[in-house]
Amino acid sequence: MSELAIKGGRVVTATGTLAADVLVRDGVVVEVSPRLDAAEVLDASGCVVIPGLVDLHTHLRVPGREDAETIETGTRAAALGGYTAVMAMPNTEPAIDNVGIVRQIQKGAVDALCDVSVAASITVGREGKVLSPMAELAATGVQMFTDDGDCVQDGGLMRRAFKYARSVDVLLASHCEDASMSKGGHMHEGAVSSRLGIPAIPPDAEEVMVQREILLSRTTRGRLHLMHLSTARSVEMVRMAKAAGQVLTAEAAPHHFTLTDEAVRSFDPVFKVYPPLRSQADVDAVKAGLLDGTIDAIATDHAPHSQQHKELPFDQAPCGMLGLETALSLALSELDLPIERVVELMSSNPARIARLDADHGAIAVGRPANIAVVNVEERWQVDPTNLASKARNTPYAHREMKGRVRHTLLRGEVVVSEGKALR
Amino acid sequence: MKHLLSIDDLGREGIDEVLSLAEQLVEPSGARDKASAFAGKTVATLFFESSTRTRVSFEMAALKLGARILELDVGTSSLNKGESIRDTSQTIAEMGVDALIVRHASAGVAQQIARWTDTTVVNAGDGSHQHPTQALLDCLTLRQELGRNDLNDVRVLFVGDFANSRVVRSSVQAFSALGADITVVASPTMHPSDMSVWPVTVSYDLDDVIGSQDVIYSLRPKTERLTSGAVMPSTREYIIRYCITLDRFARLGENVRIMDAGPVLRGVQMAAEVLDDPRCLVNRQVANGVPTRMAVLLTLLERSHHLPVALSQKGVDV
Secondary structure, three states: OOEEEEEEEEEEEOOEEEEEEEEEEOOEEEEEEOOOOOOEEEEOOOOEEEEOEEEEEEOOOOOOOOOOOOHHHHHHHHHHOOEEEEEEOOOOOOOOOOHHHHHHHHHHOOOOOOEEEEOEOOEHHHOOOOEOOHHHHHOOOOOEEOOOOOOOOOHHHHHHHHHHHHHHOOEEEEOOOOHHHHOOOOEEOOHHHHHHOOOEEOOHHHHHHHHHHHHHHHHHOOOEEEOOOOOHHHHHHHHHHHHOOOOOEEEEOOHHHHOOHHHHHHOOHHHOOOOOOOOHHHHHHHHHHHHHOOOOEEOOOEOOOOOOHHHOOOOOOOOOEOOOOOHHHHHHHHOOOOHHHHHHHHHHHHHHHOOOOOOOOOOOOOOEOOEEEEEEEEEEEOOHHHOOOOOOOOOOOOOEEEEEEEEEEEOOEEEEEOOEEOO | OOOEOOHHHOHHHHHHHHHHHHHHHHOHHHHHHOOOOOOOOEEEEEEOOOOOHHHHHHHHHHHHOOOEEEEEOHHHOHHHHOOOHHHHHHHHHHOOOOEEEEEEOOOOHHHHHHHHOOOEEEEEEEOOOEOHHHHHHHHHHHHHHHOOOOOOOOEEEEEOOOOOOHHHHHHHHHHHHOOOEEEEEOOHHHOOOOOOOOOEEEEOOHHHHHHHOOEEEEOOOOHHHHHOOOOOOOHHHHHHHHOEOHHHHHOOOOOOEEEEOOOOOEOOOEOHHHHHOOOEOHHHHHHHHHHHHHHHHHHHHHHHHHHHHHHHHOOOOO
């Protein structure tokens, strides 16, 4: 029997925040109250004690791009960022569209520093032509299907995908991009692209598909989750759909509420991403959506790329930014939200959307101890050469951050202590 | 100022400074004065995209300053073996060149190279972003034509594919800095979506605006954008709407000037006869390329060449 006490922090539970200690026995939370003790003690003084974060959108790059990230390095980055679970995206090489690859990742994640849920692709090979075997994949535990990296262009096929997914009771997550509009574009179409002469992607390319998915989800009653919303109109469409009573969920990435297209003036491909960095008005709208509940979750879209790929000319470089190690700090520094709301956006809501809420998303007696201890006042600076991720493509290099993870517990095991990964 | 990556880098004063120097260099005596200015220096050209005028013009400028030229032959370089632009430019810079002249089909490459090496970088054209030396020689040409240093109240019309033109981005900035009154005309499919950030009047109809201009600057449309039918219905439609046809040219006054950065798509941008008309400044533009580029190289390199000497004479550790 192993016992551990997290002492001296402010604990955010589902029923309220209180100054208390948390007692963990054999990986399970057994008591939350003041003045608890155990053989092993984790100091949480000056910190908040929150349920471990859940990321709905992580690219672990396995199989195929292990030069950029592995399950080990990606989950270590996650744990350092306060995450106890991540949803691994299926735009791997080959794509996750069959049971064999799901099993490969699940086996590879047995010793990972956080739990790994596997998402599979909606279509075979993500080619947008043939549906993946959703029922067979769901039987291995797959809960979310997405062609992320691409969008199913064929409306008829997407409509059938929703209907089929409903019958298997799985979630379709959509990366909204009309390829005929985004083709040839590499940054947001706006005032900055007009000056820079970089071929650009109109916001319409995202919005047209947001609108399509909202409609198809409504008519088929298939479950929909909208990924990385980035424009003011996208947020508005979701707001209207929810106001009309439709059930759907949406996420936004930290770079879409902290960075604008102005960053691209440097022509540094570290700022290249899909959806692209947008205008200040779009950033403000994403923030407003997070504040008023239109957007349910913050999801990192953690997308590692090797250095040589992010040093190509801007229009040749691949899209994507790191996110796991900086997301929580950015949410704490930039959103002006109470910690309880940050926990909703980064832990309890995503846990529910990913159907991981039996184990993640809340601190309560009887539940597994998936917990992060966070010093919300601690200041630190992002050093791209000192990240756990194998890759270095963070757009926040040298940025001052506020809020740092001190400890992370995965089912009671201390995987991060004093800001350092223990393995 | 270490690099010339964009007209942004110069500002009105910088433009005037370079142009005044260029004017001196247009005169053979002025050029002779500087014939050994770069003795012992090496200028390397990294042209990842085809060019006749610009590359030869830069090479001529360097030679006339007494520099050695190093030309990277992209076709036979290790770029073919998969070597990155970063490694290529760093390797060349390591060998001790004083300036890198860079042209690439992708916007921002000159800027990236300036970050990776310690060497002075001159942007000879990056994608659709900037072509600062072109804008400078355009300004020099108009200075000569109009006999003054500013373009106040000079009405300039740019015709053609704005979205895809680095020439227009640089020249609009430069002409505007000198006070010109600029209009741009093209199909909306050839304008960037947000034109509010440009100090220009936007038009879609050439006949509406062509009669009230002092200078007409023609931009070359990319062939694939004309023939695909996706941006303009057809080349014929482009000609009907935006070509400076003989008809349109006949309606222009005696004092209108025609400019073009070249090469010119005869019959599409303008009737062949327009190019050969004395009101067309294209040949003068080409000739001005060399003194302009000499002036740019002198402005970037001569000062920094002198600075360490001055400091060491004062006993300062450099």
